[in-house]
Amino acid sequence: MTQPTPPGQGGQPYGQPQQPYGQQPYGGQQQPYGGQPGYGYPQQPQQPHGQQPYAPFPQQPQPGGFPPPPAPAARNNIGLGVAVALVAALVAAGIYGAIIGATEHEIGWAAVGVGFVVGLAAGKTGGPNPALGALSAVFSLGAVYLGQLIGAAMVIADKTGMAFSDIFFDHFDALQEAWSNDADAMTFVFFAIAAIAAFGGAKRAAQ
Template identity: 40%
Template sequence: MSQHFPHLPDPEPERDSPALGLLAAVIVALIGGVVYGVFGGEFRIEIGWGAVGLGFLTGYLAGKAGGANPLLQAAAAVFSIGGVYLGELVIAAVINSQDLNISLTRMFLDHSALIEETWDLAFRDKYTVLFFALAAAGAVAGVRKGGAR
């Protein structure tokens, strides 16, 4: 409580820590990408709303941690695109591991070229660009929403 005005709460602390926002964006994009990929792999589908959600969540938590810094918006957009790309690689890995009846860990460790080849053949198309754009737009909106005071 404020000493001069006991009925007013203390002001909210400043959230202009772009480094903390960047760290949040990286962590959320990585975890979100894996979750997006496992879910998509189990159902054998890319989910456009998943890309938007991953981007928005990445941006929102980055904005909550680091404020509405325009550079943080750009970084969150880039990290969310990376998260969607990671998710698509995980989708390819999950599908291949099921088809080849090997563990997901073994798929990543021993057959990474197959994962990349599957992504190149099955996922790299006009929708990939759309999903990347949706994730980036979601991230920018998320930073603005999360960083708003």
């Protein structure tokens, strides 16, 4: 004959119904998975499917996924462009004169280079103002003329043995007269192409 098991010695106590396996209460009433808070940590309220808990920042699609480049700063400093063009004209005149003095010939590509350098300097620093193109052409004319005088003084100094500074500064009137006597049609063609190159260089550099 089977004896009943006393309380506290295995089995269920008298007077309490036995619960199925896996449904025993643990610290209170059991909640379904993902429902109420568990283990004392607050849970965030679930959002409906497809909705975010915060409003996203608006995004603007860009080609290739990169942000647009910053707009270039506008260049419109006429005073700076004129000053830089004048300095470039003086430097170019010295180089042009040295080329003439070394070769004893007027070289067309050198005159083009003078005009282009003057126009490029003006356009890069002064911006797209049309007045800079005209001023660059004027400065290039002066640079070509000054360069030809420097070259003539170098040639005369080499042939006479006189100092370059004496010919260029002390006998400047005689130097101009000698240049005028030697000038021909090609001399003025060099003036024209230098002015055209200066105007075009200023326009291209300002773009």
